[in-house]
Amino acid sequence: MRKTVFFVAAAVIGATALAGPAMAQNTGTSTAAAPAPAAGMVQLNVNTAVNQTLVNKYVRDAPNVALAKCEGASPKFASPVLTFSNYTPGPFMGADANISADVELKPGTAAGTYPLTVTCGSQTYSAQFSVPASQVSKVPSGAAKAGDGSMAG
Numbered sequence: 001m002r003k004t005v006f007f008v009a010a011a012v013i014g015a016t017a018l019a020g021p022a023m024a025q026n027t028g029t030s031t032a033a034a035p036a037p038a039a040g041m042v043q044l045n046v047n048t049a050v051n052q053t054l055v056n057k058y059v060r061d062a063p064n065v066a067l068a069k070c071e072g073a074s075p076k077f078a079s080p081v082l083t084f085s086n087y088t089p090g091p092f093m094g095a096d097a098n099i100s101a102d103v104e105l106k107p108g109t110a111a112g113t114y115p116l117t118v119t120c121g122s123q124t125y126s127a128q129f130s131v132p133a134s135q136v137s138k139v140p141s142g143a144a145k146a147g148d149g150s151m152a153g
Contacts, residue, residue, distance in 0.1 A: 042067070045059065058103075066082070075120045
């Protein structure tokens with residue numbers, strides 16, 4: 001099982017692109033110092049070279065990973081609709097994080113927006129992530145099917 005997790009993590013991490021927020025060019029003469037980098041963060045998933053819309057979105061039928069950057073003992077992820085396993089220390093390509101965990105959506109979770117937090121020592125960081133509606137995977141019994149003549153009058 002651990003080899004599978006490593007392979008999936010390596011595939012996800014290997015496919016990531018280094019992407020950061022766009023920075024506006026400073027054309028003024030302001031002497032204000034640049035803001036200090038955030039002390040910590042938490043997010044669900046990372047963008048990849050192919051898909052740049054994965055951050056803070058749960059992906060059904062695919063591996064999902066919680067990532068965090070924080071200092072402190074015993075990092076612990078929490079969410080009312082997710083379970084966490086296989087905590088792994090970083091760094092990780094494509095995300096400024098130092099801890100990750102595999103994520104599973106709890107059965108029966110409805111589509112919507114949910115909180116994700118990480119607590120590291122005395123610090124807690126929060127984010128929101130979205131869960132899409134599940135797709136219908138089976139045609140209901142008795143439903144019309146294209147091309148089978150059931151729609152003919």
